[in-house]
Amino acid sequence: LKRKKISIVEIAKKLKVSPTTISFVLNGKAKEQRVSDKVVKKIEAYVNKTGYKPNAFAQSLRTGKSKLIGLMIEDISNPFFANVARLIEDKAYENGYRIMYCSTHNDTDKAKAQIKMFRDCHVDGYIIAATNGIEEDIQRLIAENEKVVLFDRHFDDLKVDSVVVNNDESCYNAVIHFSNNGFKNIAFITTDQTQLQMTDRLNGYKKAIRKLKRKPFVRKINYQHTTEKIIDEIKIFLTEHPVDAVLFATNYLAVYGLEAIHKLKYKIPKDLGIIAFDDHVLFQLYNPPVSVIEQPIELISDTIISRLLAHLNDYDDGTTKTESTKIEIPTALIERKSSQTK
Amino acid sequence: LKRKKISIVEIAKKLKVSPTTISFVLNGKAKEQRVSDKVVKKIEAYVNKTGYKPNAFAQSLRTGKSKLIGLMIEDISNPFFANVARLIEDKAYENGYRIMYCSTHNDTDKAKAQIKMFRDCHVDGYIIAATNGIEEDIQRLIAENEKVVLFDRHFDDLKVDSVVVNNDESCYNAVIHFSNNGFKNIAFITTDQTQLQMTDRLNGYKKAIRKLKRKPFVRKINYQHTTEKIIDEIKIFLTEHPVDAVLFATNYLAVYGLEAIHKLKYKIPKDLGIIAFDDHVLFQLYNPPVSVIEQPIELISDTIISRLLAHLNDYDDGTTKTESTKIEIPTALIERKSSQTK
DNA sequence: CTGAAAGCGCTTACAG
DNA sequence: CTGAAAGCGCTTACAG
Numbered sequence: 001l002k003r004k005k006i007s008i009v010e011i012a013k014k015l016k017v018s019p020t021t022i023s024f025v026l027n028g029k030a031k032e033q034r035v036s037d038k039v040v041k042k043i044e045a046y047v048n049k050t051g052y053k054p055n056a057f058a059q060s061l062r063t064g065k066s067k068l069i070g071l072m073i074e075d076i077s078n079p080f081f082a083n084v085a086r087l088i089e090d091k092a093y094e095n096g097y098r099i100m101y102c103s104t105h106n107d108t109d110k111a112k113a114q115i116k117m118f119r120d121c122h123v124d125g126y127i128i129a130a131t132n133g134i135e136e137d138i139q140r141l142i143a144e145n146e147k148v149v150l151f152d153r154h155f156d157d158l159k160v161d162s163v164v165v166n167n168d169e170s171c172y173n174a175v176i177h178f179s180n181n182g183f184k185n186i187a188f189i190t191t192d193q194t195q196l197q198m199t200d201r202l203n204g205y206k207k208a209i210r211k212l213k214r215k216p217f218v219r220k221i222n223y224q225h226t227t228e229k230i231i232d233e234i235k236i237f238l239t240e241h242p243v244d245a246v247l248f249a250t251n252y253l254a255v256y257g258l259e260a261i262h263k264l265k266y267k268i269p270k271d272l273g274i275i276a277f278d279d280h281v282l283f284q285l286y287n288p289p290v291s292v293i294e295q296p297i298e299l300i301s302d303t304i305i306s307r308l309l310a311h312l313n314d315y316d317d318g319t320t321k322t323e324s325t326k327i328e329i330p331t332a333l334i335e336r337k338s339s340q341t342k
Numbered sequence: 343l344k345r346k347k348i349s350i351v352e353i354a355k356k357l358k359v360s361p362t363t364i365s366f367v368l369n370g371k372a373k374e375q376r377v378s379d380k381v382v383k384k385i386e387a388y389v390n391k392t393g394y395k396p397n398a399f400a401q402s403l404r405t406g407k408s409k410l411i412g413l414m415i416e417d418i419s420n421p422f423f424a425n426v427a428r429l430i431e432d433k434a435y436e437n438g439y440r441i442m443y444c445s446t447h448n449d450t451d452k453a454k455a456q457i458k459m460f461r462d463c464h465v466d467g468y469i470i471a472a473t474n475g476i477e478e479d480i481q482r483l484i485a486e487n488e489k490v491v492l493f494d495r496h497f498d499d500l501k502v503d504s505v506v507v508n509n510d511e512s513c514y515n516a517v518i519h520f521s522n523n524g525f526k527n528i529a530f531i532t533t534d535q536t537q538l539q540m541t542d543r544l545n546g547y548k549k550a551i552r553k554l555k556r557k558p559f560v561r562k563i564n565y566q567h568t569t570e571k572i573i574d575e576i577k578i579f580l581t582e583h584p585v586d587a588v589l590f591a592t593n594y595l596a597v598y599g600l601e602a603i604h605k606l607k608y609k610i611p612k613d614l615g616i617i618a619f620d621d622h623v624l625f626q627l628y629n630p631p632v633s634v635i636e637q638p639i640e641l642i643s644d645t646i647i648s649r650l651l652a653h654l655n656d657y658d659d660g661t662t663k664t665e666s667t668k669i670e671i672p673t674a675l676i677e678r679k680s681s682q683t684k
Numbered sequence: 685c686t687g688a689a690a691g692c693g694c695t696t697a698c699a700g
Numbered sequence: 701c702t703g704a705a706a707g708c709g710c711t712t713a714c715a716g
Binding site for chain 2: 685
């Protein structure tokens with residue numbers, strides 16, 4: 001019942017040429033193999049007419065390449081990851097690659113299982129927003145000469161491509177911006193996760209506070225807690241400390257923070273200035289609009305996929321070998337109403 | 343450099359059995375083929391020790407099955423679709439299937455291209471939240487005996503499994519709930535899209551309004567407009583009509599609506615009652631919390647995947663043939679503060 | 685109870 | 701310029 005797919009051998013018979021010749025034409029080796037123009041035309045005409053597509057399983061089995069890229073992110077419902085995923089997918093497609101997704105929700109076991117899964121699927125390359133505890137697994141991939149690009153988070157002592165933003169400097173600048181706008185007691189609300197990108201953000205905050213000779217106010221929230229509990233914790237923190245500005249280390253913490261502030265009936269920015277790390281559709285809609293440290297998603301995505309493609313092409317050449325490197329991309333501080341002069 | 347994957351033939355040599363026997367054991371046909379216990383134990387021990395996984399490309403090439411399901415949704419950043427996707431993926435995994443995603447963003451051309459793409463990838467089954475204009479493409483899949491389950495939207499005259507909620511009745515009930523809580527002039531804000539699930543929602547609203555002998559207030563918003571424009575349009579609609587309650591046909595319209603209401607400085611529910619179709623994390627956080635028509639995501643996901651698996655198993659049997667049917671799943675009206683007695 | 689052999693649909697050295 | 705043949709790693713009739 002199922003429509004039988006036509007094979008290269010059947011086309012060969014019909015066109016009275018060999019499968020070899022067809023394969024050459026299909027893979028752009030017509031010139032190289034000096035296939036006659038007449039034959040090329042004949043084959044191309046037939047393929048266009050019938051819409052013949054080679055069986056990808058047979059190709060992968062034969063060549064050992066899957067034309068598949070494994071993309072591991074934290075959470076597809078986070079707009080940052082959703083957008084990066086979409087942009088990477090588009091660019092990958094243009095280059096003949098397909099994407100296999102997965103979300104880890106910061107679960108180390110899930111991440112480890114997923115890497116195994118990618119391996120079992122013979123992906124040609126890996127793009128990974130790492131969780132804690134998978135350093136060894138990534139180390140193993142590299143040792144086996146797999147093509148890997150990390151992003152959003154990186155490991156300091158791993159010889160691997162990584163694409164990150166300048167977390168440290170971004171937070172430093174945000175605190176200075178608060179200060180320039182008259183805010184004095186500037187707090188930092190972050191998660192209790194020990195991933196490098198989070199500790200970098202904290203370090204940037206601390207550095208600025210030291211520079212300003214101010215008192216630091218840091219609250220680390222347990223990410224596992226329920227929404228309600230997180231909101232409560234932020235409320236309590238804000239009432240117990242004499243702060244007049246808050247830098248939130250992630251967009252979701254800021255969403256919860258806005259709710260806490262609303263419940264406390266604090267006015268933004270009069271009672272409390274706000275900046276969030278990472279944009280969110282709400283921050284533009286909110287009243288007043290919320291200032292953010294914006295990550296340049298397109299540049300990040302382009303950089304990731306370009307690096308990976310470079311490595312993937314290495315493999316074909318055998319001669320060249322792209323060096324692995326850490327690429328730091330600058331953020332932009334979008335100054336909306338929530339952090340303007342009191 | 344790349345770690346060479348071990349093959350079934352090499353294992354066969356090492357274990358001094360035939361590849362056939364290993365294949366039987368791996369595919370659970372040991373009993374059926376009366377492979378001796380001793381040999382089964384030997385093979386299983388080796389497989390567990392080495393973590394051998396058969397090459398999926400070779401399997402697919404040989405069997406003609408990919409163990410892949412194509413999942414087409416509107417937008418992965420919409421929490422409804424994100425959650426459905428995650429639940430379906432989990433259930434599919436348990437049954438040995440992997441998922442290939444794509445988002446259509448309601449673009450007919452993209453949807454058509456994606457169906458082709460799924461075909462080229464030899465997916466065993468299709469789960470589709472249809473856009474307009476792909477009725478023929480789905481019709482063609484069915485004609486070719488592909489396994490298809492539609493969800494969220496359906497086509498009336500297509501003989502295909504579809505899993506939808508009772509859009510009509512849900513909106514009817516929401517309007518009646520407004521009325522029972524003392525709201526009189528109840529508006530419906532929806533999109534200008536003509537998909538069946540949207541027109542069903544409108545019909546439910548109209549039916550209730552007729553039943554209540556009230557005046558209908560309907561505003562259809564162009565979904566292509568910018569966020570700012572949509573908010574403006576809602577503001578204008580609310581000021582120009584004497585309404586005291588609004589039922590929003592989608593969660594995103596309600597998010598924009600809340601912003602419009604905020605700008606108008608209307609109090610909820612005193613000045614305006616609110617109900618949204620489909621939940622959203624904000625609606626629980628909002629002050630006051632927003633009543634919603636909740637779609638039972640887990641039941642929906644389970645139903646979709648169960649139906650598809652049933653069809654997929656049909657194919658193996660050859661004898662049974664699961665009948666296609668439309669399954670309507672009831673929603674629940676979550677009564678939060680925003681629609682309570684004025 | 686077990687194994688040798690064919691074949692899924694490609695690509696690629698190799699021969700001419 | 702073109703084609704016959706081997707082989708990627710499986711599964712499955714078939715033979716014993």
